[in-house]
Amino acid sequence: MENRVSLVSKDITIHVLDIDAALTKEDVEKAIGHSLGNSRSHTVKVSSIRPSRDGNQIATVQVNKVAGNILIKLGKVKIGWVGCRVRERVEITRCFKCLEFGHRRHECKGADKSNLCLKCNQPGHKAKDCQGKDFCPACRDTGHPADSTKCPKFRELLKVQSASRRVSKEANTNHENQPHEE
Ligand SMILES: [Zn+2]
Ligand SMILES: [Zn+2]
Ligand SMILES: [Zn+2]
Incomplete structure (x- = not known):
């Protein structure tokens, strides 16, 4: 018997740190999309961006699983001139x-x-x-x-x-x- 689970492409939430304070949601979305090769199989949506204690910004980003796994593996994504750290949001x-x-x-x-x-x-x-x-x-x-x-x-x-x-x-x-x- 085959017990196949339908593969829903679930979104995951990541945090992107070290973003330059001058950049906007759109800049971040574009830069992440670019670093993923602008492929149609990736969805990237910045849900919020806020100042961090170190004077930069932190973005909360919804990505689909494919894109998320790539970004988490990379550990960093280039936004502006900076390689920004990528963290998967851990939920307790x-x-x-x-x-x-x-x-x-x-x-x-x-x-x-x-x-x-x-x-x-x-x-x-x-x-x-x-x-x-x-x-x-x-x-x-x-x-x-x-x-x-x-x-x-x-x-x-x-x-x-x-x-x-x-x-x-x-x-x-x-x-x-x-x-x-x-
Ligand atoms: Zn309980
Ligand atoms: Zn009380
Ligand atoms: Zn306690």
């Missing part, structure tokens, strides 16, 4: 029922905490009205709320996932894949 699965990481709601075997405050983890109010102390249910510890990128459990998972995605590409591994607040 988050369960909104038990508020822990690594699985989704429908796979959850944990307790239902979806009615609890995301900040202090107590019932009866929402995070925006919270007077309590930050408490993370994933760590079972105070100091940061449940939805924080500061959470050490979140950071650990991010590290593991970034590393496992880089196996095919040993070069350019000395740049940290920073979590981003979006």
